[in-house]
Amino acid sequence: MHGILRGMQTRFRSASESYRFARPTDLNAIVGMLGDDEVGAWLWFVPAPPEALRGYFLPLIEQQWQTLADAEPPTTAIFVVEDAEAQYLGQGAVMAVEGSVGGFEIGFQLPKLAWRTGVGTRLAEFLVTWATRLHAPYRLQAGCIEGNAGSRRILEKLGMRLEGTRPDFRLKGDARHTELEFGMRVANLDPLLLRRTEARVPFDSEL
Ligand SMILES: CC(C)(COP(=O)(O)OP(=O)(O)OC[C@H]1O[C@@H](n2cnc3c(N)ncnc32)[C@H](O)[C@@H]1OP(=O)(O)O)[C@@H](O)C(=O)NCCC(=O)NCCS
Secondary structure, X not given: OOOEXXXXXXXXXXXXXXXXXXXXXXXXXXXXXXXXXXXXXXXXXOOOOHHHHHHHHHHHHXXXXXXXXXXXXXXXXXXXXXXXXXXXXXXXXXXXXXXXXXXXXXXXXXXXXXXXXXXXXXHHHHHHHHHHHHHOOOEEEEEEXXXXXXXXXXXXXXXXXXXXXXXXXXXEOOEEEEEEEEEEEHHHOOHXXXXXXXXXXXXXXXX
16 A cells, blocks of 8 residues: 555555554554553543543544545544554644634654653654644644643653743643743744654655
C-alpha cells in the first residue's frame, strides 16, 4: 500500500519510528494504553470506560480518512507511532482549536515501554512539523496537568511558553488539578526544529 492517498501522505518514516494516520484497527492499542493507570495518571479524560473512549476516537478516525480521501489535511488528525517492527509506541493528535482561527493544539500519549526513550520528543516534533507543513497555523498550543514533568519538558523544548494556568480546572477522581496552558506563535518556532524533523522524517515520499 502506498503512503500517498490521492496526494495526501499518510505514512511518514524515520530510521527509528514511523508515523501514520490511525485506523479503527488501532483502537485496541490506543484504548488499552489509556486503560493503564500509570499512563492515565496525568490525563484528565481517564479513567473512562473503554466504550466511551472508542466512541470518542472512532468518529474522529473515520472523519480523518474521509478528509484524506478528498486530498485534504484533516483538521483533527490522529496519528499512531510505531517502531521498525510495527510495535505500537503511542498516539499523537493535531486538532484545530475552536474559536482560535489558525490555532492548532497537539497532544500525545505513549505506553510505558516508550517512556524516557525520546519517542515523546520526536513524536511532538513530528506533530508540529506536520501541522506547520499542512495547515500553516498561526498558533500552536497544548495543555498539561501541573506536575506532568515529561510532557511539560517536551512542550518547552518545542519552544512553547507557559501562557496561563487554570487552578483546579481538572477533576480526576476526588482530586482537582491545575491545568497548564502552553502555546506559541508559529512565527517564533525554531526553523531548525522543522529542518531537523524533515531531515529525519521525509515528507511527500511514498512507502
Ligand atoms: C509525557 C510522555 C509523552 C513523555 O514521553 P517520553 O518518551 O518519556 O519523552 P522523552 O523521552 O522524549 O523525554 C522528554 C524529556 O522529558 C523528560 N522526562 C520524561 N519523563 C519524565 C518524568 N516522568 N519526569 C521528569 N522528566 C521526564 C526526559 O528526561 C526528557 O528531558 P530532556 O530532553 O531534557 O532529556 C510520556 O511519559 C507519556 O505518554 N505519559 C503518559 C501520557 C501523558 O502524560 N501524555 C501527555 C499529556 S499532556
